[in-house]
Amino acid sequence: MSARPQMDHEMAIILNELLEMGARVEDAIRLAIKSLKEKDSALARKIIDDDQIIDDLEDAIRDKCIKFMARQQPLAGDLRMTISILQMIRDMERIGDHCEDISKYTLRLENEHYIKELIDIPRMAEMAAKMVKDSLDSFVGKDLKLARRVWKSDEEVDEIFRNINDELLDLMAKDPAKVKQSVMFTFIAAHIERIADYATNICEETVFAIEGDFHMEQIEEV
């Protein structure tokens, strides 16, 4: 339907970079947990260093969005989409920071024997990583149902987070020697919980870009 090939071309470039940023963020989540689980300090350091790439992508996409607005003067759906992208890259950049923070805990724990096997934290992280991927897919594919489903799945992440908290509190209460690690694992789980929240923000941006409002609850149940 397009009579504005240049505009569509510029938007396609922005969306490509958005997906690239999304893929990097998704990798960062998985690798941060892998390095934690496997006590891979080299990998943790790489995640910390590579966060700069995510930050640079945010700057590059923001810059392209500003030029896009200045030159193409998007309106209506195009305008909402551009504004949504500007919000989403902030959230994705924050997710990158959370991965960096998790990796810093990995480095602090590198010489310690873990007080417990890590099962729920990796499971929670895997869910959060998938939420980030699916939320971006819902945006690029203009898929309201997917956005709604991802948004809703945050409840499961919250549930796992509560369970992890309870379990770690229990460990702390029983054995003071486990307090240090328990606190660190609690913080790590909290970072993952925040990551999932950012994914729900991205879903809300999808709904806003398509519908013009944030009425998540009105989208038909899937």
Place this chain on the structure above:
Amino acid sequence: MENASTKFEIDKLNLFYGSFQALIDIDMTIYTNKITALIGPSGCGKSTFIRTLNRMNDLILGVKTTGLVKFDEMDIYAVDYDVINLRKKVGMVFQKPNPFPKTIFENIVYGPKVHGEKNRDKLQEIVEKTLKEVALWEEVKDRLHKPALGLSGGQQQRLCIARCLAVEPEVILMDEPTSALDPVATSKIESLLEELVEKYTIVIVTHNMQQAGRVSDYTSFFLSGKVLETDKTEIIFSNPTNKKTEEYITGRFG
């Protein structure tokens, strides 16, 4: 739509140029002291529509109009309606500045004179007042008796607006008033509109989406003789209801 009072109420307006129907079942409300922008592709009926508001189409042979156009609750197409008075109350500014080939002063006093004003002091007062209203006074006060055609395009257009104001209208119709002007002159006219709307009701036809977005309170989208959507301007340009409106304002067709 809100608690603004109504200046024009249009109900099932149809207009034919001979056998060609240019306007189809137009329903619209034009609010007092608001700016209403009419947008739509060329040939969609915007200009025809605003010319129905002061019955300028009467001057075109073979035009037939049906439906109701009420101005201050009076049917302007009623047989006994005073058209001369209507055109005094509903002034018009066109796309290309069209001052008379006379002096600046004579351009402005032309209307008041036609309507019987002879008092020199009064005419002088009208000239100063209207030129101040369009922010042209400081630029031309020392050459009021020089030819209007010596002014720049933007100044000429502001003079035409002043000429329109000189007969004390209630409504100003503008048919693409800045499309022949550069960005600086355009922005002067646009800021002028903001001041004028305090006293007048303004209807503006524009092909410039950004202009409609910047200046108007309400926007109506015309397509093929019909009004597809009218809403507050901020809604039309951020989240229109009609898919055709969206496609037009985002430049996907038209």
